[in-house]
Amino acid sequence: MSNDSKRTTIRDIAEVLNLSVSTVSRALQGNSRISKETIDAVKRTAEKMDYYIHGPAAALRKGHGNNIGVVVPRVDRQFFSNIIGGIEEVLRTNGFNTFIYQTQESYENEKSGVQAMLNAGVEGLMISVSVETKDISHINRFSRSGRPVVFFDRCMDDSETCRVMIDDFAAAYKATEHLLANGCRKLVYFGGTQNLFMYRNRREGFEQALLDHGFAPGDIHVIDGMLTRKKGYDSFRELYEAKQIPDGLLAASDFSALGSILFMKEVGISVPDDVCVVGFANESFTEFMEPPLSSIEQFAGEMGKKTAEMMLRRFTGVQSAETIILNSELKIRKSSQRTIK
Amino acid sequence: MSNDSKRTTIRDIAEVLNLSVSTVSRALQGNSRISKETIDAVKRTAEKMDYYIHGPAAALRKGHGNNIGVVVPRVDRQFFSNIIGGIEEVLRTNGFNTFIYQTQESYENEKSGVQAMLNAGVEGLMISVSVETKDISHINRFSRSGRPVVFFDRCMDDSETCRVMIDDFAAAYKATEHLLANGCRKLVYFGGTQNLFMYRNRREGFEQALLDHGFAPGDIHVIDGMLTRKKGYDSFRELYEAKQIPDGLLAASDFSALGSILFMKEVGISVPDDVCVVGFANESFTEFMEPPLSSIEQFAGEMGKKTAEMMLRRFTGVQSAETIILNSELKIRKSSQRTIK
DNA sequence: TATTTTTGTGGAAACGTTTGCACAAACTTT
DNA sequence: AAAGTTTGTGCAAACGTTTCCACAAAAATA
Structure with missing residues (x-):
């Protein structure tokens, strides 16, 4: 498949600048232990050498990445696409990418989608279940990985879960x-x-x-x-x-x-x-x-924001399940x- | 962030079954060198131990994953969501996940999105550019990584690119x-x-x-x-x-x-x-x-399918840029x- | 029976990062 | 001037897989 032979790594940068990989890594992160000059030099050469981080490797080492998954029945409902817009907005400003998966209202697709998110190593899952969904063992499986799950709109009647709903x-x-x-x-x-x-x-x-x-x-x-x-x-x-x-x-x-x-x-x-x-x-x-x-x-946009904010709250350690009910008009x-x- | 302490690895499975990690890895992939009995045993215990693959790690080692990125202006246009549907359909049956990113017609967002896809390590990019997009250096950057890019509908007038368009x-x-x-x-x-x-x-x-x-x-x-x-x-x-x-x-x-x-x-x-x-x-x-x-x-659905098929063709080695023009009615x-x- | 081939398995390196620890050099403080 | 502190950097291990190579045991061939 993709021939990655061209990829620039921090090792390449290190060689060019006669530094160690650790210094380069730290410099790219703007670590305060590294001198201004080194940081500048590293960043400049990184740019010049067309370097971009290898997300999977970083995620592997750090134990977590910065992608969050959203699973919705279908993106062509204004309602859902507006929610997605709201989610993306708050996630983006917090340094996360949003990956969207649509189930087309199929339970089978929903199972694949949740599993794909798990495999892809997303940090959390926001989901609005399909009309066919009666059983959420696939979602529980995701939860068992220790990552947060937040339901929105199409929630299950389960007080253990985090939910954002309409009144x-x-x-x-x-x-x-x-x-x-x-x-x-x-x-x-x-x-x-x-x-x-x-x-x-x-x-x-x-x-x-x-x-x-x-x-x-x-x-x-x-x-x-x-x-x-x-x-x-x-x-x-x-x-x-x-x-x-x-x-x-x-x-x-x-x-x-x-x-x-x-x-x-x-x-x-x-x-x-x-x-x-x-x-x-x-x-x-x-x-x-x-x-x-x-x-x-x-x-819907507001709902998306609330959902994303609830997710971020999970990351910072909040444990208890919460339910947010939003007003409608x-x-x-x-x-x-x-x-x- | 997410506490991964609970994750089951192939090493855990190997210990339980008194096998080596290599055997477990091969068994999970159904490698023909491994005996039927071992494969069964491994798969059963994997299931029992709630194992799921660590995508990033596998991607790191293999040099490629199985995610493909789609960047669209907005998902709430029926036109785009139908395209996405078509793309997902053919990608799914070929073992790929589809990650969707919407730019909201903003050039800045488009740049972030493409970069996020690159960092996330997707295998290829399908994109319909925003109305603001005049310059595609961000997309060229993606291309330089050696991964295929296919434009659909909103294409640039550049004969070097792969495109799927309407007449x-x-x-x-x-x-x-x-x-x-x-x-x-x-x-x-x-x-x-x-x-x-x-x-x-x-x-x-x-x-x-x-x-x-x-x-x-x-x-x-x-x-x-x-x-x-x-x-x-x-x-x-x-x-x-x-x-x-x-x-x-x-x-x-x-x-x-x-x-x-x-x-x-x-x-x-x-x-x-x-x-x-x-x-x-x-x-x-x-x-x-x-x-x-x-x-x-x-x-649009047809267009999505053609786009995804063109992407798959890139993977199998087709090099030359092609343009597909679809009929409308x-x-x-x-x-x-x-x-x- | 001696040799070759097949079958099933294991050891270990590698993928690109991050980070705990160590340490020399340069400054401060007495 | 000796001791302590700060500053900037490097070494090496680790994350979870995959896969090349090796190799013993069993089966097939001579």
Whole structure:
């Protein structure tokens, strides 16, 4: 494979300058025991000789490197890419590189990815699990290596873990109240898979809001497993064909909300006049679709920062598991606003 | 930092089984000189002792690892994330990990990223440069290490490099002809920065199509530097305020097309009746915005695969620089279709 | 039976760094 | 001027692998 014959090592620099490798190594690190002149000379020749550090060797000797792994379901969701942006920002300023791996929502890929990170010797892992993930032994394996793991958004319901999450319950509760305030009386909730903590929280927020407003448990209509546009489309069609059309829809994902709206357009159901819709995640397309979709803004960039900061805290010795819950905000747009009949 | 005291090494396995480290190493690799029984025993105990390879050490000794770096402007563009998907797919099946780094369109970040990849010891680099990038000495530095570099999409105009690109010229040409066929006579092109090869190609495709259809060079209206939604919005407003409203718009980016359309909606210009619009990249939002936006589908997944395959070819000794041009397809939607007056 | 070949294993060096320890030379302090 | 301290540098071991070389035992050939 790659022919490394060209690589300049500190030994080469040492020979050129008639120094020992230890001095060169120290000089490159700016060690205070080394004289200014030597440091300058070393750095100049290093530059001249096109030297760059051999990370793996340094990592081997030091016992740790400066790469941190991030595993996400998919990077093409604005939500995740914004989180990644936040993570990268704080990690970069702390001297770490961020390595990203996407699982494409596959449990198998997730296992490979986590293992690859372990093998690659990253210092820590931040992960948002796939929808398929029920078992986290692959992640526990990573933990057993003594390196920190921080979950974000898609967390497991395990109090032993470090987590950064949204106030999913509160967000869903608030969105539900908003639908009620706009005159909806027959609400449906399109949820995610129940093995993920956050989706359970959202569902509970929806249910609790209805209960608190005098609805009977039997009036609460929930359909789970709805994360994609296609699922949203199909599920709403089923409601339509069963003549069970609601007048308010809360979707745990902007994409399933989108799918539903596309179906409604086809059959002439008006949003928001016939059905009010609220999504989750505030993907940027929500703003310019027709009608613009109300959604829960989750401040993904902020979440990324908090996640990275929690990771850095692990490095400095904090041991106890912590959970951070971040606020969200309901962005009200046309899809859920109407004059009450 | 991470306390590695818990790590199991091949030496530990060797002690437990009363074998030498060399035998254990070979057994783990399935070397044919080692007996079936030994291999089984080693693998079983490795599993039991929770052993996983120390990648950096192996990389150090072997002179190469199995990680490959991908540097992209941003992962939240569908286009790029689909490319990444394609890359990961072929790399994974060939035993490589993919490390992704996003530059956020910043030249400084790009430099850090490429350097980080070099330090991390990746075996090769696939890169799509930032809009700010004019100089590629940082990438040449990587090349000088003897490792292959493959550019994709955002390539430099340098015949020494390996590249995978879209037929940008043909795509823009085709889209322009489509606008003409729909009765547009006063066309404007919103282009990208001219330091990038691909944007020059697109622009030339637009210009050539007009020339070939009898337009004078003076009739060709081009505005460059338009990659974002905001820029598209602002630029169209300028045209509007200068009373220079075109009847056809080709945008080098779906986002600038979107911005323009949002502005037109505000001032009551109808798409496609007053202005036909075609974008580039076929981001998924194009399909469900109002009206649906015609765009150039670039088959990003395919592009990713080709890019990764080219990289693998480098490893097996192919030396000469090659350029692959991929086909694109014009997706015609409502934004550019009208009955000719 | 004597020789050669195959099979399975071990010893030890090497990959490029970092760092604890040692030590000479140059300064301070008495 | 003797003792102590600081400053700048070098030696050598270590990190966890892989792989060249060697070599004994067993099997195949003569």
